[in-house]
């Protein structure tokens with residue numbers, strides 16, 4: 001079986017199929033990735049170097065940038081990125097490129113599965129025309145199966161997370177289920193590719209909208225002088241009909257801030273406005289501004305202003321215990337603080353250097369002397385390995401946007 005795109009979805013998927021006894025061919029156009037894999041170096045946090053090394057050594061995992069190998073493959077799973085353009089419109093150029101490359105070598109009896117999160121209709125509009133010389137469901141099989149990778153999640157992984165599979169025909173669904181059930185604990189067939197595409201968008205829109213709700217709740221609680229974290233913790237004691245989400249400095253990662261906009265974009269082409277998605281996106285993208293305003297207000301309390309103040313950003317990854325900074329709200333907060341003339345440093349053990357806006361920042365060690373010499377420490381990412389007791393003791397002022405500090409003190413402010 002083959003996998004096109006060896007990122008945070010494709011590489012773990014490849015390892016699962018190797019574990020299931022398949023010989024997996026990985027295709028990626030990034031030679032650095034191929035080189036790292038051949039040397040047994042894992043660039044994906046959730047793929048252990050030992051597993052990768054053994055897969056390569058035993059020749060169960062072969063990698064190439066040549067799509068010509070498709071001629072010898074029975075199946076291909078497409079796990080390429082689906083980002084947004086600067087205009088916030090979907091960018092399916094990677095899917096189009098992979099499909100074009102596959103089309104040149106596709107053969108009878110192949111199974112093509114698109115895994116990249118995308119708007120409903122993509123699989124039918126892009127993959128089916130690429131295999132129009134074959135009878136779909138008889139001579140060739142096409143399906144959509146959304147990835148459900150939660151980076152850094154130590155409990156749920158590619159193997160034990162149920163996999164949704166929707167085929168272009170019932171026969172396609174059956175064939176795709178037959179493949180994935182060899183490597184994934186539970187496969188869930190659905191009635192079409194569009195249904196499977198929509199399932200994924202519901203999952204991530206559900207998160208984006210609920211995160212937007214609690215971010216607005218944090219703003220409302222601030223105006224009412226009510227501790228939002230206590231409100232959510234108490235509401236979470238309700239044993240039914242409630243699921244806690246937590247306010248934060250904004251929405252990061254390459255999924256939650258992006259995927260719902262694929263859905264709202266598609267509905268716009270049908271003259272419909274997906275209001276919940278757009279409102280949630282507006283609130284979530286406003287949070288970095290809200291945090292910077294709050295930093296200014298906290299400094300005001302001690303007669304300091306943002307301009308010239310030394311600010312330490314504690315954590316820049318998009319969420320706890322990951323190294324990924326894509327769409328991280330910390331980047332927006334740093335930009336906004338720079339515009340206000342603050343003197344910036346950051347500390348993040350997962351992100352040794354941060355290249356942004358043409359410059360490169362280096363992570364400073366989280367030490368007493370660093371904390372004592374800043375005017376305020378802003379907790380943006382609540383990595384488990386941070387020494388919060390030391391931050392509480394040494395920092396003169398703290399703005400904690402993640403409710404990471406458990407002790408209370410006059411110098412500690414929360415969202």
Ligand code: SAJ
Nearest residue numbers: 148149150207211245246247248251252253255256318319
């Ligand atoms: N966040 C909050 N408050 C919350 C939860 C998250 O502010 O209550 C923030 C996080 O800090 C982060 C962003 O939202 O910046 C996204 O976090 P996330 O964990 O929801 O998103 P991802 O992209 O790491 O992973 C998610 C998966 N996460 C979970 O299910 C917990 C899942 O939705 C998808 O499998 C995955 O995106 C994907 O690939 O679509």
